[in-house]
Amino acid sequence: MPNLVEIRDLHFSYGPRPILSGLQMDFPRGKVVAVMGGSGSGKTTILRLIGGQIAQQRGTVTVDGEAVNPRKTDALYALRRKMGMLFQHGALFTDLSVFENVAFPLREHTRLPEELIRDLVLMKLHAVGLRNAAQLKPSEISGGMARRVALARAVALDPQLIMYDEPFAGLDPISMGVTANLIRRLNNALGSTSIVVSHDVHETFLIADYVYFLSQGKIVAHGTPAQMQASDDLYVKQFVHAEADGPVPFHYAGRSLAEDLQLGQPQ
Numbered sequence: 001m002p003n004l005v006e007i008r009d010l011h012f013s014y015g016p017r018p019i020l021s022g023l024q025m026d027f028p029r030g031k032v033v034a035v036m037g038g039s040g041s042g043k044t045t046i047l048r049l050i051g052g053q054i055a056q057q058r059g060t061v062t063v064d065g066e067a068v069n070p071r072k073t074d075a076l077y078a079l080r081r082k083m084g085m086l087f088q089h090g091a092l093f094t095d096l097s098v099f100e101n102v103a104f105p106l107r108e109h110t111r112l113p114e115e116l117i118r119d120l121v122l123m124k125l126h127a128v129g130l131r132n133a134a135q136l137k138p139s140e141i142s143g144g145m146a147r148r149v150a151l152a153r154a155v156a157l158d159p160q161l162i163m164y165d166e167p168f169a170g171l172d173p174i175s176m177g178v179t180a181n182l183i184r185r186l187n188n189a190l191g192s193t194s195i196v197v198s199h200d201v202h203e204t205f206l207i208a209d210y211v212y213f214l215s216q217g218k219i220v221a222h223g224t225p226a227q228m229q230a231s232d233d234l235y236v237k238q239f240v241h242a243e244a245d246g247p248v249p250f251h252y253a254g255r256s257l258a259e260d261l262q263l264g265q266p267q
């Protein structure tokens with residue numbers, strides 16, 4: 001199967017409130033696919049459904065040919081072994097060293113001998129340029145470095161699927177570029193598939209093979225970054241060119257200014 005992850009007719013609501021409706025998405029093996037959209041459009045919810053942390057009301061999510069089902073805990077645990085996740089603001093364990101943070105998933109999911117764990121951790125840290133920071137504590141490194149350690153931890157088990165939730169949030173422009181490059185390089189080196197949830201158009205378009213745009217729980221556009229740059233779709237244009245007003249209104253819906261200022265109304 002060419003797609004590592006497939007989403008078909010996916011519907012999800014929190015209680016009575018619909019969050020995602022009728023999604024169809026493909027995540028081909030070996031590719032970096034971005035999911036973009038405004039705040040609250042449902043991007044993180046998609047990652048949580050793929051990871052089996054929550055269950056949809058309708059439709060299917062398939063990873064490596066298997067349907068994700070949060071109720072089948074054993075199968076889900078085996079499936080999660082194939083996934084690496086960099087959470088939003090990817091927090092490290094503050095009382096553990098950089099080395100122990102990266103070793104954590106290896107100790108949790110494998111029974112590898114200590115020498116092998118050591119070599120694997122050092123290789124992952126080397127890949128993100130931080131082998132020599134192994135003994136430092138998270139409080140002794142910068143935010144950008146911490147994000148790279150979290151990246152090394154997310155790929156510690158050589159996952160087939162790596163999911164990144166807002167990997168560029170809160171980083172300075174240089175760290176953003178470094179992180180974007182690493183996401184692409186790690187994906188290629190591991191032969192994995194990456195899903196990047198982000199609203200940073202510039203960084204994301206540099207590394208993504210394909211982009212889905214989400215608005216209010218629906219896919220409103222999809223294509224390569226070049227196709228999206230050239231798109232005439234008003235929502236995509238507003239998003240890509242960072243325009244303040246468009247299909248996503250600048251003003252919160254309600255009474256007009258004329259009404260509030262009682263302009264042109266009979267006294």
Ligand SMILES: Nc1ncnc2c1ncn2[C@@H]1O[C@H](COP(=O)(O)OP(=O)(O)OP(=O)(O)O)[C@@H](O)[C@H]1O
Nearest residue numbers: 014019037038039040041042043044045046197199
């Ligand atoms: N546990 C929850 N219970 C109820 N509603 C929730 C819960 N988690 C998220 N939501 C709502 O679901 C909607 C989609 O949330 P989600 O986190 O997927 O959006 P997002 O696109 O990732 O946004 P952001 O970019 O701000 O992280 C939001 O309106 C949010 O308020």
